[in-house]
Amino acid sequence: MLYRQKKLDSMPQSSSWTGTPSIKGSTESIRMALLTFSLVGLQFTWGIEMTYCTPYLLQLGLTKSKTSLVWIAGPLSGLVMGPVIGVLADNSKSKYGRRRPFMIGGGIVVAMGLLVLGWTREIVGFFIPESDLRRVLTITLAVFSIYLVDFAINAIQSTSRSLIVDTLPIPKQQKGSAWASRMIAIGHLAGYGVSTLDLLKVLGSTLGDSQFKQCTVIAALALLISVGVTSWAVDERVLIAPKDADVKSGAVKVVTKILKTTWNLPDRIRAICWVQFWSWIGWFPFLFYSSTWVGETYYRYTPTASIADSSDPLGDIGRIGSLSLLIFSIVTFIGSVVLPFVVRSPDNDTKPGQRNFTPRPPAAIAPLAKLLHTSKPDLLTAWMLSHLIFAGSMFLAPFVRSLHMATILVSICGIPWALACWAPFTFMGTEVNRMTAPSTILANGSSYRRVPNASDEFSDPASSPSFLRLNHLDRDLEEDEENEDSSTGETAGIYLGILNLFSTLPQFVATFISMIVFEILEPGRHPELHKGEDVEGEGKDDVVKKVTEGPNGIAVCLFIGAICAVGAAYATQRMRGLYNRTR
Secondary structure (H helix, E strand, O other): HHHHHHHHHHOOOOOOOEEEEEEEOOHHHHHHHHHHHHHHHHHHHHHHHHHHHHHHHHHOOOEEEHHHHOOOOOHHHHHHHHHHHHHHHHHHOOOOOOOHHHHHHHHHHHHHHHHHOOHHHHHHHOOOOHHHHHHHHHHHHHHHHHHHHHHHHHHHHHHHHHHHHHHHOOOHHHHHHHHHHHHHHHHHHHHHHHHHHOOHHHHHHOOOOOOOOOOOOOOOOHHHHHHHHHHHHOOEHHHEOOOOOOOOOOOHHHHHHHHHHHHOOOOHHHHHHHHHHHHHHHHHHHHHHHHHHHHHHHHOOOOOOOOOOOHHHHHHHHHHHHHHHHHHHHHHHHHHHHHHHHHHHHHHHHHHOOOOOOOOHHHHHHHHHHHHHHHOOOHHHHHHHHHHHHHHHHHOOHOOOOHHHHHHHHHHHHHHHHOOOHHHHHHHHHHHHHHHOEEEHHHHHEEEEEEEEEOOOOOOOOOOOOOOOEEOOOHHHHHHHHHHOOOOOHHHHHHHHHHHHHHHHHHHHHHHOOOHHHHHOOOOEEEHOOOOOOOOOEEEEHHHHHHHHOOOOHHHHHHHHHHHHHHHHHHHHHHHHHHHHHH
16 A cells, blocks of 8 residues: 555646536537637638738738738747647636637637728828828738737637647547648638628628728628637536646746757657648748739739729739639638548557547548548658649749639649648647546546547537546556547647647748748839839839739749748658657
């Protein structure tokens, strides 16, 4: 008895919880949809920002090189908010759970920022008369609003992803990530679909007197509704005391923990992060500039097209670019639905003989799924091929001279984007849950772990309660260390935050590259959005001719991103070698 007590005392302090995670809904599909529904509003908002904010800033008078500096907001917010919110949420003892309070608070801040962004001219104009100061303050307020939106939306993204890891067991991590990818595709589809409409003709001036204003209002409402639905549908466990409860989570402790964890990442998680790093150097210019690139391609290389007579050039460029991204989103959605049925789960790769939890495919694609069942590619192979598909498409960007070709290239990228929204989070969720200590302290000092129910891999209010096993004997402790099926997700926040770091740090690299490219190839204010004005001492016609005849700066950035995507494919292949050695 004394020996057993000493052994228990020497073990790290486990977390203690109350309640069990559950999701409302009568079927697994409904529960999965509700769990990931917040990502619909999240991606809708991203879609509106990616479509309109670049031309909006250009219309306000910023040059492309300065606009690229504004988009440091994205990586900077991810660099700060991802790991910091992750650590704070991991240790939150709120009675409403660890993730949902941050999701709801972030949603309110994003909605406020979007409304300010849409009405920056009117807000500044109310206080400042027409002058150069008014123009400078308008740009300043717009940039501040973008930073506010980006910081808050990264908090929502971090906690939404962590909520999936917290709630689902290991065998369901791939399915949860696949559903997240579908919701992201639906959000993009809705956002770009709305952007292609002439909202002034559809809605009148009820929500604003311009396309951009109406889009910001709709995005704010969509985000609040989607976050509200997920927060209502999911019940989280409440943390009573975190591991090592005597350690205070002050600012210094938070930063120290982040740096220490990042420096000492497990080999597999480090490999996932490096693949993410190289791939995101390519994805950043695509996501932020592709709609503008498509619109510019149309107006620069279509002889009959002219934006000079447009009353809303910002809306016109946004609508043309959104059409290609609408098709991109359709391809992404189809890929996110079909690919999980024809790609092997990493959990099956690493645990031979384990039950296959691949869902039953819809009848329409059942024959194809059956045909591919015996020769399913694994998720790692699919992820590597997706980098090569993206690279092949973007290598052609500088040579595009038509709207149709630009639209085709953007649409093809929907397939790799479906994998980019799915694969890294599947691998990360699986690894985090494998390494998380499964035992949980009860009020009487004993500990237990949940034994997964074979018929229902995550709990819901209507299901039978799962078995609890009390840890009273030494062999129980040893068996718990060997059992890898439990999903506690205690450290999901910090590890997903670190993954977010490796998604945001490359965006600084991409921003720096974009700034140099734009400064060399397209200096000065955007001529197509400043009709009738002289641009930095040159006549408008001269500038338009020079820009049209020279290479498109965005296309060059996309080409450089393609080179980095090849690097991501190489990193994925190296990751395969690591998995083979450690399996």
